[in-house]
Amino acid sequence: MTVAPTQPPHEVSVPPLVPPVTSGSLADIPFDNAREAPADPVLSRKSPDGTWSDVPAADFAAEVLAVAKGLVAEGLRPGDRLAIMARTTYEWTLLDFAAWAAGLVTVPVYPTSSAFQARWILQDSGAVACAVESMDQARLISAERTRMPGLRHLWVFDNGAVGTLRQAGARIPDEVITARRAGLSPDAIATLIYTSGTTGRPKGCALTHANFFAEVDNAVGLLHPVFKSVSKDPASTLLFLPLSHVFGRMVAIGCLRARVRLGHAPSIRTEDLLADLAGFRPTFLLAIPYVLEKVFNTGRATAERMGRAASFDRAATVARRYGEAVEAAQHGTGPGPSLGLRAARALYDPLVYRRIRAALGGRVRYVICGGSPLGRRLAAFYAGAGIEVFEGYGLTETTAASTVTPPLRPKLGTVGRPLPGTAVRIAGDGEVLLRGGHVFGGYWDAQAGAAVPAVAGDGWLATGDLGALDEDGYLTITGRKKDLIITSGGKNVTPAPLEDWLRAHPLVSQCMVVGDDRPYVTALITLEPEGLAHWRRMRKKEDVPLRDLVTDEELTAALQRAVDEANRLVSRAESIRRFRVLTTDFTEESGHLTPSLKLKRAAVTRDFAAEIEALYAGPRR
Numbered sequence: 001m002t003v004a005p006t007q008p009p010h011e012v013s014v015p016p017l018v019p020p021v022t023s024g025s026l027a028d029i030p031f032d033n034a035r036e037a038p039a040d041p042v043l044s045r046k047s048p049d050g051t052w053s054d055v056p057a058a059d060f061a062a063e064v065l066a067v068a069k070g071l072v073a074e075g076l077r078p079g080d081r082l083a084i085m086a087r088t089t090y091e092w093t094l095l096d097f098a099a100w101a102a103g104l105v106t107v108p109v110y111p112t113s114s115a116f117q118a119r120w121i122l123q124d125s126g127a128v129a130c131a132v133e134s135m136d137q138a139r140l141i142s143a144e145r146t147r148m149p150g151l152r153h154l155w156v157f158d159n160g161a162v163g164t165l166r167q168a169g170a171r172i173p174d175e176v177i178t179a180r181r182a183g184l185s186p187d188a189i190a191t192l193i194y195t196s197g198t199t200g201r202p203k204g205c206a207l208t209h210a211n212f213f214a215e216v217d218n219a220v221g222l223l224h225p226v227f228k229s230v231s232k233d234p235a236s237t238l239l240f241l242p243l244s245h246v247f248g249r250m251v252a253i254g255c256l257r258a259r260v261r262l263g264h265a266p267s268i269r270t271e272d273l274l275a276d277l278a279g280f281r282p283t284f285l286l287a288i289p290y291v292l293e294k295v296f297n298t299g300r301a302t303a304e305r306m307g308r309a310a311s312f313d314r315a316a317t318v319a320r321r322y323g324e325a326v327e328a329a330q331h332g333t334g335p336g337p338s339l340g341l342r343a344a345r346a347l348y349d350p351l352v353y354r355r356i357r358a359a360l361g362g363r364v365r366y367v368i369c370g371g372s373p374l375g376r377r378l379a380a381f382y383a384g385a386g387i388e389v390f391e392g393y394g395l396t397e398t399t400a401a402s403t404v405t406p407p408l409r410p411k412l413g414t415v416g417r418p419l420p421g422t423a424v425r426i427a428g429d430g431e432v433l434l435r436g437g438h439v440f441g442g443y444w445d446a447q448a449g450a451a452v453p454a455v456a457g458d459g460w461l462a463t464g465d466l467g468a469l470d471e472d473g474y475l476t477i478t479g480r481k482k483d484l485i486i487t488s489g490g491k492n493v494t495p496a497p498l499e500d501w502l503r504a505h506p507l508v509s510q511c512m513v514v515g516d517d518r519p520y521v522t523a524l525i526t527l528e529p530e531g532l533a534h535w536r537r538m539r540k541k542e543d544v545p546l547r548d549l550v551t552d553e554e555l556t557a558a559l560q561r562a563v564d565e566a567n568r569l570v571s572r573a574e575s576i577r578r579f580r581v582l583t584t585d586f587t588e589e590s591g592h593l594t595p596s597l598k599l600k601r602a603a604v605t606r607d608f609a610a611e612i613e614a615l616y617a618g619p620r621r
Contacts, residue, residue, distance in 0.1 A: 012473035016421030017221035020437055021213040025184035027100035029256050034061035042256060044236075044263040044280065045090050052263060052280055060094075067098035067162060068177045069169025074129070074153055078103030078183055081125045081192065084244075085109035085118060085141070086133035087266035091157045092243045093252055095131055098165075100209075103180040106191045107204075108244035110595035111137065112588055117202075119144040122151060124446045125192050125204055129153035131161055186210035189451065192444050193246050193396050196594035204444030205396045206451035207246075214437030215399040216254035218420040223390060225407055226284045226366045227258040233363055236261035238280040240268055241288065245596055247370055250400035251286045270294075270530075277361035285364055288371035289504070290597070292378055292389075294530075295359050297506035299352070301534040315348035319384030326383060327410050331472075345384065353385040366390065370401065371596065373477060373500050376413035383410065391415050393477055395463060397454075399438040403475045414474040424475055425460060431481055432467040433460040466494065483601065485515045491573045493521055498576060499599075501566040506531035507558060510586040510593075512604050513576065514612055522615040523579040524608055525559060526586055550581040578615045582608065 033042055034057045041054035076082065082099045084106060086092050099106045107125045109118050111133060118141060122130060128150055132138050138156045145151060155161035190209045194202035220227045227235055237255060239262060241248035255262040265276040296316075303312035321337075322345045328334025337345070345353075357364060367382065370392045382389050392401035393415035403424065405416035418424045422436035439461050442451040455461050466484070467477045479494035486492055495513035502511040502525065509528040515521035527550075536542045539554065549555060559581065567575035586592035592604050605612065 010469070011423065011425040012418055012469055012475075013423035014418040014420050014473075016214075016218055016437070018217045018420075021186050021210060021217070023186065025100060025181065025186065025188060025209040026190055026212055026253060027097065027103075027181045027184055027209075029253070030057070030061040030064045030097050030101075031181075033057035033256070033259055037259060040259050041261050042259055043090065043093070044261055046263070046276070046279070050275070050279055054261065055090075057259065063094055063162075063166075064097045064101055065174060065177055066166040066169060067094060068101035068180070069172035069174075070165025070167070071098060071102040071104065071129075071169070072176055072180070073168040073172050074165070076102060076104055076129060076153075078180060079105060080129070081105045081107050081127040083107040083109050083122055083125065083127040083130040085111055085113065085130065085137050086157060086243075087111050088239055088241065088243050088248065088264045089133065089157070089266050090264050091131075091133075091162055093256075093262070093264070094162065096243075096249075096252075097256070100184070100190065101177050101181055103183055105189050108191070108193055108242075108249070110242060110244045112595060115140050115144055119147060120201060121194050121204075122148055124194075125444065126150055126446060126449065129155070131155040131157065133157045135159070184209065186213060191249070193244075193249070195396055196596045196598050205246075205440050206442055206444050207396075207399050207440050211399045211438050211440055212250065212253055214421055215250055215401065215419075216257050218422075218438075219250075219401060219404070220254055220258045222404065222420055223366075223368070223407065226368065226390065227254065227260055233283050234261060235284065236263070236280070236282050237284050237286060238263045238265050238276060238282040238361070239286060240265035240273055240276070241286055242595070246396045246400045247288075247394075248286060251368065270298075274359060277359070281361045281363045283363050284366035284368065285360060286368050288597075289369060289374045289378070289500075290371075292367065292369065292374065292382065293504045295356060296378060296381065297528075297531060299356055299359065301506065301531070303352075304534070304538060312352060315352035316381055318344045318348055319353065319382075320377060320380040321384070323380035323383030324412065327380070327412055330408055330410065349386070356382075356385050357387065360387070368392065368404075370394065373413075373415065373496070375500060375504060378504065379410070379412045383412070392419075393465075393475060395434075395461075397440045397461060397463075398434055398436075399440065402434045402436070402438070411470075411472070411474045414470070414476045416475065417473045418475075424469065424473075426467060426469055427462075429481075430466045430468070430478070432463045432465045432475070432477070434463060435459045435461065485513065485521070486517065487515050487521065487573070488517050488519050489573070493570075493574045497569050498523070498566050498574075501569060502562055505559075505562045507535060507555070508562065510599070512586070512599055512601065514605070514615070518616060520577045521574060522612070523563070523576045524582055524604065524611060525579050526582050526584070529585075546583050550583055556581070580611050580615055582611065 038058035040057050042057045043055040044052045082104045109121050186209045189206045191207050192204040194204050263280045300312050303309050325337040329336035367389045369389050379389050390405045392404040394401040402422050403416045425433040442454040445452045464481050466479045479496035498513050499511045502508050510526045512524045563576050
């Protein structure tokens with residue numbers, strides 16, 4: 001790694017671990033696997049009885065070929081866009097690779113999208129075909145068909161779409177698909193992934209096959225312990241994040257590329273996901289901070305119900321201290337865990353940490369975490385509990401991760417160093433700029449039917465995020481430029497650290513910090529249903545209506561303590577002086593969150609204007 005001589009550096013670059021791919025495409029991955037290791041299990045499918053059956057590389061390649069021939073038989077031509085609207089399923093990944101083998105461009109649509117959101121993506125991308133998971137989704141798309149005259153095909157997985165395509169392509173020679181694959185180059189567009197649209201209509205990021213190769217090849221090379229078996233347990237992961245998001249999609253492709261056994265979990269309901277994790281037993285997971293927060297908070301709530309809350313809290317403190325001591329030793333700034341700390345950790349391992357690992361399937365040793373900052377507290381806890389967290393940072397425009405925690409060199413609370421092949425620069429105003437082979441070429445232009453360049457001539461992508469690099473080249477993200485709050489007193493406030501801290505509290509679902517052109521900072525807080533239900537049970541307040549509970553003195557006091565803890569992160573002028581607990585949550589359905597769970601601040605500000613005004617009435621704290 002080379003670091004500029006300034007302290008802290010304004011720019012850091014890391015050379016690639018692998019040379020760029022100069023021929024072929026992602027479509028070749030299943031067929032390369034089948035040729036090189038036909039019997040290796042590359043995927044696993046859940047049977048109706050709950051057991052998992054492995055899919056060898058040769059079988060998956062045969063399925064990809066059959067479905068690709070079906071797409072050709074249905075009249076889809078090279079470069080046509082095929083939309084996929086489904087949960088995280090085997091069929092999603094199968095159709096993704098089959099579409100590439102047929103020379104197509106895939107367009108993910110979130111399965112929870114409204115009719116308007118789905119129609120916008122299908123119209124803007126010019127999709128000629130769409131595959132959905134369920135009849136409900138089919139009806140949603142069908143209701144919009146008159147406004148999408150270019151959409152010629154609508155297939156439903158639950159109605160046997162895969163079998164239908166296989167049958168349709170039975171008479172297409174294999175050589176047709178070989179020719180389609182040969183017609184693809186690394187620079188061809190592989191997919192159009194639409195941004196979440198926090199401030200306007202989503203834009204289609206045109207990601208090439210070369211972008212994905214640069215991302216996954218360097219990630220697999222860097223995170224060797226994750227993607228390669230370093231124990232008796234072969235590497236495997238259960239994917240439950242949406243494949244419509246670049247994070248989940250990148251890891252799915254990386255697993256096929258590295259021949260890591262991949263399973264799909266379509267339901268993220270707690271009971272369903274825990275059952276899938278217990279049955280599949282992955283060695284690593286891809287997660288967003290919310291999942292790790294929920295596992296921790298559920299463990300703490302279970303201990304409280306058993307009258308062992310104090311013991312859990314002591315165990316959590318020991319784990320954090322242990323994780324921090326290990327981190328210090330790895331960086332040469334400390335001797336590592338003391339004998340006393342090692343003994344304490346050994347004591348709590350069967351009582352607490354093993355239960356946390358069991359909730360994740362029992363064999364998980366690594367978690368790749370992204371989407372938003374995890375925070376030093378949770379990162380240290382999981383490290384001490386025996387699970388190494390590789391935290392990363394990236395955008396749809398960068399094919400997922402641009403920085404990641406390097407193995408055996410964590411810096412808790414940061415998002416790591418640049419991924420090999422990536423450069424990170426901090427602009428004069430604190431904005432993070434990125435450059436590398438994984439950075440996209442531009443946004444899709446519907447009228448031109450092509451991607452329009454969106455990166456500066458020097459190759460630097462302006463992310464819109466604010467951050468800082470330390471002397472070792474580790475990046476810390478502090479917020480979004482567009483979210484920056486400027487109070488009427490001229491104080492700049494970055495809301496993300498306060499919001500992220502509060503969202504980690506078991507009683508808090510969502511939080512939005514307010515204060516732009518106001519005399520001081522306030523916050524709107526919504527309640528986490530499961531955390532609130534547990535709190536009610538423990539205090540025998542199950543029958544209290546929610547409208548009364550939001551002003552309950554005991555609940556308010558608990559949230560005030562959480563706000564006081566968050567305020568320790570910032571100066572007095574940046575601290576939250578007042579907060580309001582809402583009776584409704586911010587959700588995607590209500591229009592207050594994007595499909596990737598980002599706040600739509602303008603919508604929240606509009607819909608809760610009266611509550612915000614009330615926060616500025618009367619004397620402040």
